[in-house]
Amino acid sequence: MPTSTDLLQGTLDLLILQTLALEPMHGWGIAQRIQQVSKDVLQIGQGSLYPALYRLEYKGWIKAEWGNSENNRRAKFYRLTAAGRKQLRSEVETWDRLSSAVSLILGRTVEASR
């Protein structure tokens, strides 16, 4: 899946689900939120954001509805479904396991090189 992102495969999905877990949001909002929260480290271009949103919607994890934005324009809002919430939980678990495993390995490598 060419999403032109440096993010780990599948991580973008996790970030989107996590972002939507707080409140329904439109695409622009999601990108902005991720950028702000990550202190400008993670910048999501539309070229990878919208295919990911479509993929998640086709999987039934998020649901799209047209609504009005804060400046009263028509925008498409995405909202987490029950299935999405479940998916988010399991992805967070996986992520925790993976990241602690990775840091374990890195920690050992650091000790060995010392």
Added chain:
Amino acid sequence: MITEFLTRLRFLIFRKKGSELDDELRFHLDQSIAAKVAAGLSASDARRLALIEFGGVETTREHCHRQSPAWWAGIISQDVRYAVRGILAHRWFSAAIIATLALGIGLNTMVFTLVNAVLLKPVPLPNGDRLVSVMGRNLVHDDGSLPLSYPDFQDYRTQATSFEFFEAATQEAGVLSEPGNPPQQYQLDRATAGLFSMVQTNAVLGRVLLRADEQPGAAPVIVLGYNVWQERYAGLPGIIGRQVHVGGQSATIVGVMPKDFRFPHGVDLWMPLLPTPDLAKRDNRILQCYGILKPGVTLRKAGAELDAIVKRLTSQFPQDKGRGVSVLTFQQRFNGGGIRMAFLLMLAAVGFVLLIACADVANMMLSRSLNRRREMSIRTALGASRWRIVRQLLIESVFLSTLGGFLGLGLAQGGIHWFDLATTGIRPDWIRFTMNFLVFGYFAALCVLSGVFFGMAPALRSSTTNLVDVLKEGAHSVGHSRGAWLSSSLVVFQFALTLVLLTGAGIFVRSLLDRLAVNPFIPTSQVTIARLQLPKERYKDNEARIHFFDQLLPRLCSVPGVRHAAIVSGGPGMGAGNEQIELENLPIANPAQRPWISFVAQYPGYFDTIHLPLLQGRDFNETEGTSNHEAAVLTRDAAARFWPAQNPIGKRFRLFDDKNKPTPWITVIGISGNMVQEPWENDPKPLLFVPYRQEGWDSMALVVESAVDPLQAMRKVVQSLDRDLPLSEPSRLQEAIDKQVWFLRVFGDVFLTFALIAMLMASVGIYAVIAHATNSRTQEIGVRIALGATVRNILLLVMRRGLWQVAFGLAVGLAAAFPLARVMASIPLGVLRSDPFVFCSVAFTLASVGIFACWLPARRAAGLDPVKAIRYE
């Protein structure tokens, strides 16, 4: 999982609208611009920067589109649309392909339905998939169809744990009779009572056999088959409770079984298996056993368990030595050996037909792929990938083969119906030629696979065209084509397969004609034949039987319209007894070296009845056959074999029966013309005739020559002597012979049809290839004619390649046909003779057809007008 699937399904059906995405992206861009303006940029700068940051909209749109589960469907439906357009654009071409494939796939579906019913499908009864037949096996000769004894049955039943049901039945002929109703012979099974609950079938009228009926001293009862009820009792509802005689014993009718229920195997009447002292003997083996396996128990496991039980029993009872057990499905039991082989041969033959059809279609597509090169080049130039083009062409060919297949399904139904009718009354009644899921799976696989098979080569070829070359080539066509090698080998392959098929059909037809040409002196349409079985209870010895037949013969002869009548042990071509012979003055010490002969026992007048000429000596007289008057008539070949270059009249010989006991010396009193009595024998034994009094058998055939149908009168005459004696297997000799050769006739028809279709396809194939090649060489031929080439030159030029292909195909085919002939000769159903004549005539036929198919386009080429041809494009 399920919700995800449902969501995907929803999006597959209700597509997302493309404009939604555009709106969404526009909103994103506007927000981005607004954010940049808010950060202090001018409106135009903000817009420019945002657009640069934003990147290509088209790729995003494409990527979003690809996320959809309907993406594939869209692509495929586009390919299907192209395919349909292609098929409709070349209507006649497509029709030819569809017709060819309809024949190929239809015939294959038909034959697979038959094979499935005969060899694979479970018996159409409840639990039919677990139904097995259990019989004894001779471990020395590996003969697995020996009957079992009642004690065997009881031991197996109590000790084996593999079976849910284990029942037994005899198989015998039973004569049903009652006052005022002529006696009739039926297939009677004495069965254990569980036989009916085993297959969960109840009576339509009255009841089935019960455990109580099997108890010693129980009142004798009988259950009728539906056909017996309908034909003998006209479906009378009050039939239950009627008293009838079965083999001289009285019994009460207690039930009628449903229509088509003839379990286990062609049964008309069922009676309980009553235990008698005779039945309790361990060496009185008259039972066949049937079982329902417990769920999950395999045939092998049940066989192993029974084998272990038999081994234990053998150590206990010495008379069981050398015996094992054989557990088989009904298909294996009743359709094994030659039948199985014949059906598998048929499947192979029809597979050949499909291969030939596919080769034909592949050749048509190949020749068209040359014409479509430009189309494909343009599509490649516009950016279609190679995979995309191959896929689209394959979809086109699978589409064609599926269309052909559905047309063929109708053909298959017709063929199955014909085969059903052709084998009614001959095949086991539980075989139903219907399609099931396996057949439909096979059908679907054929449609797809043959589409891929014939489509692959042309598709790959079309897609590899070098696009620059083709586009540069312009409108000029060149004489050589790269498809030539491939289509030539397809033609060779077709001719080879067709020759194999023709040989198979030729062998069947040859054998059928041989069989029908046997004993040409007999007026088969005027001769009626019926068998008679004298029951042992009433006709205890030879004297009683001879007395009966002595009275019967003159009465038969005096029936009005009867020209000749005779009583004989076996009608013409219906088999004979076999014994060993020893000539007087030529003793043979070792019994194994004595030659075998076939013999027929008869009353005087038989030779006249079947019009067998007496060449020397005379027919028997009334006293011959009594002791000290032993006599025989030999056929000419038999006499020449035993007394070459001598006058055989007055010579003496004696016969040895299977207990190696010699008869008194028998004198030769006459020599008859030659006659075939055992037409299924490859190497028939010498045939001789002896008077009935010498043998005194209880089962004889009445043979009557009469212009009108004498059956009614024959019955009346027999029953005037014995009220309870039925005639069995009555028919005109013609029909009896037809019944004997049904196998050759039916399979001969099938193979001949396949072979003719194959030949048609192969000749159409070679015609199309030559015609196409000639067409693309029109200019060249025009030039040659203009330069002075003669008609003969042109004919040779065009036909040379075709003739080579035919010759090569015939050579390969002949090499494959010899092993086939050997396989067919080993089928133990009727003699399948092959001789050089069959090979020569099929090769000659196929060669002529092939040459004719090449000659047609060649003749057209030779007649070309050079002026027009040179301008031809």
